[in-house]
Amino acid sequence: MKQRGPGGDRPLSRRPGAGGAGRRSEPAPARRKIDKASANDQALDSIIAADKREALKLAPVSRETEDRLDRYIALLREWQAKTNLVAPSTLPNLWTRHIADSLQLVDLASTARRWADLGSGGGFPGVVLACAMAGRPGASVHLVERIAKKAAFLREAIRVTTSPGVVHLAEIGDNVDRITGPVDCVTARALAPLHQLIGFAEPLMRQGAKALFLKGQDVEAELTEAAKYWNIRPQLHQSRTGDGWVVELTSVERRG
Numbered sequence: 001m002k003q004r005g006p007g008g009d010r011p012l013s014r015r016p017g018a019g020g021a022g023r024r025s026e027p028a029p030a031r032r033k034i035d036k037a038s039a040n041d042q043a044l045d046s047i048i049a050a051d052k053r054e055a056l057k058l059a060p061v062s063r064e065t066e067d068r069l070d071r072y073i074a075l076l077r078e079w080q081a082k083t084n085l086v087a088p089s090t091l092p093n094l095w096t097r098h099i100a101d102s103l104q105l106v107d108l109a110s111t112a113r114r115w116a117d118l119g120s121g122g123g124f125p126g127v128v129l130a131c132a133m134a135g136r137p138g139a140s141v142h143l144v145e146r147i148a149k150k151a152a153f154l155r156e157a158i159r160v161t162t163s164p165g166v167v168h169l170a171e172i173g174d175n176v177d178r179i180t181g182p183v184d185c186v187t188a189r190a191l192a193p194l195h196q197l198i199g200f201a202e203p204l205m206r207q208g209a210k211a212l213f214l215k216g217q218d219v220e221a222e223l224t225e226a227a228k229y230w231n232i233r234p235q236l237h238q239s240r241t242g243d244g245w246v247v248e249l250t251s252v253e254r255r256g
């Protein structure tokens with residue numbers, strides 16, 4: 001029986017580009033697209049691998065933690081295709097920009113085992129901290145996020161990394177004082193201006209938590225604003241991964 005090309009009655013072997021004997025065929029457009037996409041994926045893979053080497057120089061981790069972080073990044077890249085978890089422009093620098101940025105907090109609270117990360121989004125710093133805390137006795141990382149899709153991603157990330165995270169799909173204001181048991185350290189990145197972050201974290205800080213907030217270059221202006229509402233004695237740590245700062249607070253008191 002003769003094969004028919006789609007939408008016509010000419011034999012397939014006679015279609016233009018079908019590659020008759022002695023004639024070099026051009027790849028069909030769909031195939032060309034796939035080849036280009038996979039070349040792009042491979043280029044991105046090697047950029048990310050180089051960035052990972054840089055990141056692990058800035059923030060070294062154990063082999064076990066690295067394995068967990070690899071699984072997390074693989075999942076994030078898979079989900080990123082359908083859900084915006086990080087700014088697409090930061091994908092080549094996932095490890096330095098997001099992973100190392102988050103890991104630097106571990107050294108600033110070396111005895112902390114129980115953490116709460118507010119507004120976790122795609123998991124920075126919360127999932128990274130959970131990966132780093134895995135295997136430590138008594139470790140837990142609470143991740144608070146109000147968008148259901150992101151909370152679903154965070155749950156999956158905690159599952160695939162087998163790390164001690166607890167995801168709360170909730171508004172911070174409604175949830176933060178319902179986190180059971182005391183927390184040693186409360187964190188947030190790219191969530192809100194400092195004076196609001198302090199308001200979010202205050203219930204946990206009253207119970208003894210210290211706060212580590214990842215902030216950008218305009219930290220001085222945010223501190224000036226925060227000082228209108230709060231008595232604070234901030235300690236500033238220059239970020240290991242860029243121009244930003246980590247603001248450390250061990251106590252806060254509402255003014256007047």
Ligand SMILES: C[S@@+](CC[C@H](N)C(=O)[O-])C[C@H]1O[C@@H](n2cnc3c(N)ncnc32)[C@H](O)[C@@H]1O
Nearest residue numbers: 119120121122124145146147170171172189190
């Ligand atoms: C800009 S993203 C930053 C995410 C992550 N911390 C990071 O640095 O990549 C802020 C996240 O906080 C969440 N968020 C903002 N306000 C919140 C609130 N009041 N309660 C819970 N989640 C909140 C948003 O849904 C979003 O996912």
